[in-house]
Amino acid sequence: MKNNVDRDLPEDVMADLNYQPFKTTEIGHPEIQRVAPKVHVSTGDDKVVTDIKQVVKDTLQDGMTISFHHHFRNGDFVFNKVMREIIDGGYKDLTLAPSSLTGVMNDMVIEAIKAGTITHITSSGMRGSLGDFVSHGGLKNPVIFRSHGNRARAIEHGDIKIDVAFLGVPNADALGNANGMEGDAVFGSLGYALMDAQYANKVVLLTDNIVSYPNTPASIKQTQVDYVVKVDKVGDPDKIGSGATRFTKDPKELKIASTVNDVIVNSPYFKDGFSFQTGSGGAALAVTRYLRQAMIDNHIKASFALGGITKPTTDLLNEGLVDKVMDVQDFDKGAAESMHTNKNQQEIDASWYADPDNKGAMVDQLDVVILSALEIDTKFNVNVMSGSDGVIRGAIGGHQDAATAKLTIISAPLVRGRIATVVPDVTTIVTPGDSVDVLVTEYGIAINPKRKDLQEALGNLPGVPVYTISELQQLAEKKVGQPKPLEFTDRTVAMIEYRDGSIIDTIKEVKD
Amino acid sequence: MEIKDTAVAGTLESSDIQIMISKATDGIQIELKSDVEKQFGDQIRHVITATLNALGVQAAKVKAVDKGALDCVIKARTIAAAQRASETTATPAWEVL
Numbered sequence: 001m002k003n004n005v006d007r008d009l010p011e012d013v014m015a016d017l018n019y020q021p022f023k024t025t026e027i028g029h030p031e032i033q034r035v036a037p038k039v040h041v042s043t044g045d046d047k048v049v050t051d052i053k054q055v056v057k058d059t060l061q062d063g064m065t066i067s068f069h070h071h072f073r074n075g076d077f078v079f080n081k082v083m084r085e086i087i088d089g090g091y092k093d094l095t096l097a098p099s100s101l102t103g104v105m106n107d108m109v110i111e112a113i114k115a116g117t118i119t120h121i122t123s124s125g126m127r128g129s130l131g132d133f134v135s136h137g138g139l140k141n142p143v144i145f146r147s148h149g150n151r152a153r154a155i156e157h158g159d160i161k162i163d164v165a166f167l168g169v170p171n172a173d174a175l176g177n178a179n180g181m182e183g184d185a186v187f188g189s190l191g192y193a194l195m196d197a198q199y200a201n202k203v204v205l206l207t208d209n210i211v212s213y214p215n216t217p218a219s220i221k222q223t224q225v226d227y228v229v230k231v232d233k234v235g236d237p238d239k240i241g242s243g244a245t246r247f248t249k250d251p252k253e254l255k256i257a258s259t260v261n262d263v264i265v266n267s268p269y270f271k272d273g274f275s276f277q278t279g280s281g282g283a284a285l286a287v288t289r290y291l292r293q294a295m296i297d298n299h300i301k302a303s304f305a306l307g308g309i310t311k312p313t314t315d316l317l318n319e320g321l322v323d324k325v326m327d328v329q330d331f332d333k334g335a336a337e338s339m340h341t342n343k344n345q346q347e348i349d350a351s352w353y354a355d356p357d358n359k360g361a362m363v364d365q366l367d368v369v370i371l372s373a374l375e376i377d378t379k380f381n382v383n384v385m386s387g388s389d390g391v392i393r394g395a396i397g398g399h400q401d402a403a404t405a406k407l408t409i410i411s412a413p414l415v416r417g418r419i420a421t422v423v424p425d426v427t428t429i430v431t432p433g434d435s436v437d438v439l440v441t442e443y444g445i446a447i448n449p450k451r452k453d454l455q456e457a458l459g460n461l462p463g464v465p466v467y468t469i470s471e472l473q474q475l476a477e478k479k480v481g482q483p484k485p486l487e488f489t490d491r492t493v494a495m496i497e498y499r500d501g502s503i504i505d506t507i508k509e510v511k512d
Numbered sequence: 513m514e515i516k517d518t519a520v521a522g523t524l525e526s527s528d529i530q531i532m533i534s535k536a537t538d539g540i541q542i543e544l545k546s547d548v549e550k551q552f553g554d555q556i557r558h559v560i561t562a563t564l565n566a567l568g569v570q571a572a573k574v575k576a577v578d579k580g581a582l583d584c585v586i587k588a589r590t591i592a593a594a595q596r597a598s599e600t601t602a603t604p605a606w607e608v609l
């Protein structure tokens with residue numbers, strides 16, 4: 001069975017999991033039914049407990065679905081604490097459905113898989129030892145990768161039915177009113193966790209900081225919470241986000257960033273009231289700096305900045321160059337703190353951010369987005385999931401979702417070391433070429449031939465050579481040579497959903 | 513060219529390759545560690561062997577630690593290491609360059 005981006009999909013796995021092949025980036029106007037959680041009624045007077053083991057015993061059964069958020073990133077203490085109790089409790093056949101998996105969780109997940117505790121996983125991504133483990137066939141059932149917007153969709157549809165959500169927070173009152181902004185281990189927006197709090201049958205908050213009732217502003221509300229567990233520490237503040245954001249000095253990244261800026265400024269979208277999203281990579285941060293100057297020079301202000309937020313973006317907010325920051329997660333301390341102090345930095349949940357089955361998500365209003373790529377092919381398909389050795393080492397994040405913007409720019413170096421970024425066919429398709437408009441490399445840009453308007457607007461910029469994407473691919477191959485094709489077995493280890501829940505690609509077990 | 517000594521050229525920086533050449537009795541043996549072994553391992557071994565052959569090296573033990581070097585870099589590091597190991601840096605084999 002082939003889908004519309006020409007990927008062969010395994011018919012047995014597709015049938016087993018009741019999947020449809022990817023057809024189009026158009027979502028249309030279907031009528032959908034959302035689900036609602038079970039509520040165990042209480043006045044909430046005895047939610048506070050100290051024993052995680054007891055909470056696990058009271059809430060969990062074999063075969064259930066558990067969830068976590070990844071806002072603590074590599075400073076997370078909650079995941080390992082809870083999973084320890086679950087593994088030691090001898091639970092089996094659980095589905096792990098976190099918003100994403102960070103490096104600090106890897107060893108515990110592998111242990112839980114080996115113990116038979118976890119038999120299914122759905123996540124935005126995975127890296128390091130866990131990605132390696134899964135790519136070598138360590139988990140029997142294929143991992144389901146979903147974008148942040150798609151996870152929200154899947155939860156609302158009931159494709160992911162969370163039985164128990166274990167959510168770490170830097171503060172909560174005795175009833176469970178909580179936010180991500182105050183305490184030792186602050187991370188700012190609780191965007192991804194808000195889905196779990198709203199839709200899980202049981203919501204267990206874990207905090208090291210119980211504050212007086214009622215706690216405001218309450219991002220997670222007492223009406224959603226079953227337990228508040230007091231623990232020693234929920235996270236390591238130093239590892240939650242990068243500290244001060246440093247601008248790249250890498251000339252290649254700077255060249256790419258200034259070209260991205262040229263593309264934006266000369267596009268039809270760069271006008272007063274435009275909106276944008278940038279990532280957290282070195283080039284993306286530098287783009288924000290160039291864009292700032294361009295906005296000042298041209299007397300242009302943005303109506304909103306979206307997505308994962310960094311300090312350079314909140315600086316634009318404080319300078320008045322951006323009216324609102326719509327914040328689903330914060331990548332550094334500066335951005336997290338700013339959410340506390342600036343009322344124009346609005347916390348949004350993953351559904352509001354990017355869920356396609358919605359009455360309008362923020363990404364639907366987005367003008368310009370800058371996204372990265374591990375690989376991009378001559379059809380403009382992008383891979384952010386598997387490495388050049390075919391091993392899982394990435395995350396979809398909001399890539400597919402934000403790529404629906406009116407101007408989607410992929411910024412990537414032509415080659416990384418000896419590995420070409422622009423290739424004939426990406427190893428794994430995550431974001432379809434249909435939603436990608438311009439590729440910016442250090443050598444020049446390539447414009448999706450479907451965008452005649454952009455060909456015209458960007459075709460003759462001084463200092464910005466325009467190539468076809470095939471020319472860039474050939475240039476890359478001339479530099480690095482032709483790699484030996486990767487070898488995989490027939491076994492499917494992961495399914496990549498498009499944001500509408502159809503299958504855009506699969507990942508096979510690597511052959512070593 | 514005869515390998516008399518053990519010599520090194522190159523660094524462990526990304527996009528470089530460190531080549532250590534030492535004496536051997538029989539043929540060219542290559543021990544390669546590379547981040548891109550799967551895709552380019554054969555090609556890297558081929559470039560090292562071809563470069564040594566062009567220099568007239570019959571026997572050598574080569575330890576190579578590759579950090580994603582391009583072919584031109586692999587060739588240059590191999591020549592430099594071979595010349596150092598054969599004590600011919602004062603009289604480079606220009607025709608091979």
